[in-house]
Amino acid sequence: MGCMRATNDKPAAGSYIWNSIGGMLNALQSVVVLMVITRTCGLADAGIYSIAFATGNLFMYLGNYGVRNYQVSDLRQQYAFQDYLWHRCVTILLMLAASAFYCTVNFASGSYSPEKTAIVLAMCVLKTEDCIEEVFEGRLHQNGRLDLAGKMMTVRILVSIGGMMAALVLTKSLLLSTLAAIVLAFGSFIFMAIRYRREIAWSRGPFLWAKTAGILAACFPVCAANFLSFYLINAPKYAIDAAMSEEVQAEYNFIAMPVFVIQLLTMFIYQPVMVRMTTSYRHKERMSFLREFMSVVRWLLVLSATVLFGAYLLGIPVLSALYATDLTALKGDLMLILLGSVFLAMNGFYSAVLTLMRMQNRIPVYYLIGAILSLILTPHMVATGGITGAVTAFTWIMALVCALLTMQFIAGVRHIGKELL
Structure with a gap:
């Protein structure tokens, strides 16, 4: 090659x-x-x-x-x-x-x-x-x-x-x-x-089918995790689509837009360091690997805090002006869904890091747990609470998945430590 x-x-x-x-x-x-x-x-x-x-x-x-x-x-x-x-x-x-x-x-x-x-x-x-x-x-x-x-x-x-x-x-x-x-x-x-x-x-x-099949097999866990993750992000939209009007769907998406901003901005924070993290991991340089990891986490927290503070002060007025729709009643929902987006962004970073650690086989299990809970909870919470029910279900489930991925990452880092001893 x-x-x-x-x-x-x-x-x-x-x-x-x-x-x-x-x-x-x-x-x-x-x-x-x-x-x-x-x-x-x-x-x-x-x-x-x-x-x-x-x-x-x-x-x-x-x-x-x-x-x-x-x-x-x-x-x-x-x-x-x-x-x-x-x-x-x-x-x-x-x-x-x-x-x-x-x-x-x-x-x-x-x-x-x-x-x-x-x-x-x-x-x-x-x-x-x-x-x-x-x-x-x-x-x-x-x-x-x-x-x-x-x-x-x-x-x-x-x-x-x-x-x-x-x-x-x-x-x-x-x-x-x-x-x-x-x-x-x-x-x-x-x-x-x-x-x-x-x-x-x-x-x-x-x-070469053997090569294609090899990539299909190696990346299937990540594909499944990404697909399930994005389903979790959009489960409230599908529940609203089934039970409520197009206008309510639009209003939910207006306040959900900053969620994707945080997620995608986080991606371009960590993508430039992925090759360095891979090199550190392959060479068993545990401290260098953790320094890169914590650097991304710090930037993610700074970004999230900035967005949350800005959204509290200006989020609803700006979104209402942008979309020519009065969203005043949805301020609490906006803040709650943004909190969920912090967990979402961290989940994406964990998935990338666990992939370079070649522990991607474990990721879909955690997202599957979240997807099953979402299938049970989200339609019910949307039916009873409307948009508030949708954002509450989203935030709870993202926090749960983040906790599960955190435990998996800690286990992986401890494994590196054992190899270095």
Whole structure:
């Protein structure tokens, strides 16, 4: 297998800056699009977009298959880039099949109108571009060029989301605007992949089922954990979708938007240190590993405290102005769901760290426990408490999963300590 290109001489600052820009845009894209939809198409379409975006992201986790951290930490290149690429083609086909089945069932049952079905399916297709792009970003990240991965993400988001918003203003059609975003997203990705082809260092290779099956087996636990985790995030939305109106769905999503901001901002805090943490772990450098871990935790807490303080002072006025909707009655719900988002962000970091420790097989068990509790509690709490019930169930379950992952991490670190003695 070929060696990775020695491109690690780029300053770390560039990786942080571009990864931060890309992560910020990724975190804010749904916020901005939802603002435009509310003003151009109305509150009901905002609710449809919210459930379509949630569903697209849910199936995107099947397409991504939890491979990014595994790929980046594959420093010995057990699998070549073409193996990861072929694997991604397989998982995208699975993603599209699952998306089509989901939309067909909801349409046949009468839960979705023809237009809503088409919008949800189009959003799932849009998310396939995220999946194919991510494996290229993972390659750049693996080769020490996280800055270029951030640039690739930044260009794609600016082009596709900018085009989608322009189409919304011109056509006032959510479906046509989503279709426009699909074309622009794939076009910008192809352009950037060609531009960075040398840094990607892509050599063509045949499809080897043994390699694809190996990645499928190795990353299935992380895929299952990510899928279940995102289901837990969106369980309140699906409960609201089943029992309440599109307008209530929109209001819930307005106060839930900062949750995804914290989650995604946390991702670009820890992604730049994943390779260093992997190296420390492989070399049994326990203290170096823990220093990197605690550094991320400190930044996560600072970020969370800043967001919570800002939300307490300005959250409701700002969200009400952004979405042209009076959300005054939901201030308590906003603060509670943001507390839940802190646990959510920590859960994502734990999943990444446990993956590089090659303890990913344990992760899905904890998320499965949370998913089972959510299936039992969330519909009941939404039926009895509405939005307040939804955010309460979300926060309780995220705190439980965080506690379980913390215990698993501590056990793993103690294991390193024993090896060092």
